[in-house]
Amino acid sequence: MCGIVGLFLKKDELHPRLGDLLTTMLVTMTDRGPDSAGIAIYSNEEGGLKITLQSEAPDEDFEGLGEALSEALGIQAALKQVDTHAVLTVPETARSEALAFLEERGLRVMGVGASMEIYKEVGLPVDVAARFGLRDMGGTHGIGHTRMATESAVTTLGAHPFSTADDQCLVHNGSLSNHNQMRRKLAKKGVLTKTENDTEVGAAYISSRIADGADLGEALKGTLEDLDGFFTFVTGTRNGFGVVRDPIACKPAVMAETDDYVAFASEYRAFADLPGIETARVWEPEPATVYFWER
Amino acid sequence: MTVLDAANLSLRDLNQTLQAAAKTRSNEAFEILNPRGSHAVAVGLDGPVTVTIKGSTGYYCAGMNKEASVTVEGSAGPGTAENMMSGVVTIEGDASQYAGATGHGGLLNIKGNASSRCGISMKGIDIVVHGNIGHMSAFMAQKGNLVVLGDAGDALGDSLYEARLFVRGEVKSLGADCVEKEMRPEHLSLLEDLLARAGADASPAEFRRYGSARKLYNFNIDHAGEY
Numbered sequence: 077m078c079g080i081v082g083l084f085l086k087k088d089e090l091h092p093r094l095g096d097l098l099t100t101m102l103v104t105m106t107d108r109g110p111d112s113a114g115i116a117i118y119s120n121e122e123g124g125l126k127i128t129l130q131s132e133a134p135d136e137d138f139e140g141l142g143e144a145l146s147e148a149l150g151i152q153a154a155l156k157q158v159d160t161h162a163v164l165t166v167p168e169t170a171r172s173e174a175l176a177f178l179e180e181r182g183l184r185v186m187g188v189g190a191s192m193e194i195y196k197e198v199g200l201p202v203d204v205a206a207r208f209g210l211r212d213m214g215g216t217h218g219i220g221h222t223r224m225a226t227e228s229a230v231t232t233l234g235a236h237p238f239s240t241a242d243d244q245c246l247v248h249n250g251s252l253s254n255h256n257q258m259r260r261k262l263a264k265k266g267v268l269t270k271t272e273n274d275t276e277v278g279a280a281y282i283s284s285r286i287a288d289g290a291d292l293g294e295a296l297k298g299t300l301e302d303l304d305g306f307f308t309f310v311t312g313t314r315n316g317f318g319v320v321r322d323p324i325a326c327k328p329a330v331m332a333e334t335d336d337y338v339a340f341a342s343e344y345r346a347f348a349d350l351p352g353i354e355t356a357r358v359w360e361p362e363p364a365t366v367y368f369w370e371r
Numbered sequence: 372m373t374v375l376d377a378a379n380l381s382l383r384d385l386n387q388t389l390q391a392a393a394k395t396r397s398n399e400a401f402e403i404l405n406p407r408g409s410h411a412v413a414v415g416l417d418g419p420v421t422v423t424i425k426g427s428t429g430y431y432c433a434g435m436n437k438e439a440s441v442t443v444e445g446s447a448g449p450g451t452a453e454n455m456m457s458g459v460v461t462i463e464g465d466a467s468q469y470a471g472a473t474g475h476g477g478l479l480n481i482k483g484n485a486s487s488r489c490g491i492s493m494k495g496i497d498i499v500v501h502g503n504i505g506h507m508s509a510f511m512a513q514k515g516n517l518v519v520l521g522d523a524g525d526a527l528g529d530s531l532y533e534a535r536l537f538v539r540g541e542v543k544s545l546g547a548d549c550v551e552k553e554m555r556p557e558h559l560s561l562l563e564d565l566l567a568r569a570g571a572d573a574s575p576a577e578f579r580r581y582g583s584a585r586k587l588y589n590f591n592i593d594h595a596g597e598y
Contacts (some may be wrong), residue, residue, distance in 0.1 A: 227384055311445070323488075325468070325487055325505075325506075328468070343429055343430075343448060344408035344429060344446065344448060345407055345408030345429050346408075348408055354426075358427070359462070363487065363506065
């Protein structure tokens, strides 16, 4: 069991409230997944590439990192530390050099993108949200996950969302049974995963399909053919999010839409505090059917 | 009418109040405010009371219901009216997966749609769904009646025993050993009664009946080589 939430805001004036609304949804899903929590938040782009980093010794690792990177590459890099995470903003053109520099220092890259930032840690969702100040974050859309681990250890890297390509990430309720086989197939193509987690393989599968030219809808449809197991997936992209459930659909999912937002959750109670939920259109996504909302 | 606000009461206190009233066979009426999708609201009621829930509920609402009348003025989460014995459970909105699972008796009246596995392993309950139902509904259903005014998803009535299934709309596919059967006068009158009790505006003549072909009941010697 895990909990998933997603919120896509249709109106600009709601953007400052994204973190607050999404955090309430996330915390409500605590009893579905009390061991770790994570969120991917997409905000208006201010230019540059955002690299979300995580460290076991953040104060040590992040101290002077922005300056060191700027100096080494001759660029302007800005660093914003948020608890164990930091978001490093670099020019798009310095992408590969910056990543190589960070890898050399042994830093963990949680995600890269023009719009996406990822925050995830072990602990109760309410504590994880407080550590990162998630409630104060604005943005256009975001997805979140509360984890009850089944397929890999309870670690920061085992928490969701998993990002395997720029501005793409995945959260998952369920368990994949052919992830080792798929991991080997992807590795043969040169797509490498960092953990033993099944969901990371799902994320890598989707981003590999997109890299091969599929659109998001085709990539999500492909999960129905190529991934075996139980899944309700929510995938975040630069422009929105997509939802797909396996054909058996035993993992719960519910959606709500008003003029202001589209919301996804494992259970209706995550919607209870959303504005106007009383009159929202609420429905259950069909099995083996791809849904997505993009701006 | 007693109003209970779930915002100020623990779920245990709320359910104990309802269960105590049911035990005294008081026929008392309750209104539950702010259910906020909570799990297991109004479960285990063992006697005649009337409960109206003003909003949507989560998992297992009105489970194990006996004699009570429970209405959800919203949508209901998975396992609504699971293992119901008697009484009436009405869902004004949609019901999530496995509504009415293993139900022994009473009427589950779903005004919206029901998703997958509706009436799975039902054992005597009557279920009327005014909208559509999802896949694998009435899987291994043993007894009772499932009436669907809309469409049914894949594998309806898979491995069915003696439950009767009536569908007005399209059936996407029938499960193993489920077949269409003749609608005889006794089925039309049964259906007329069920539709009237559920307040459904539909004519029995518009429905088709599905039931078990009873071919899985006994071992077939021709299949011996497959084991």
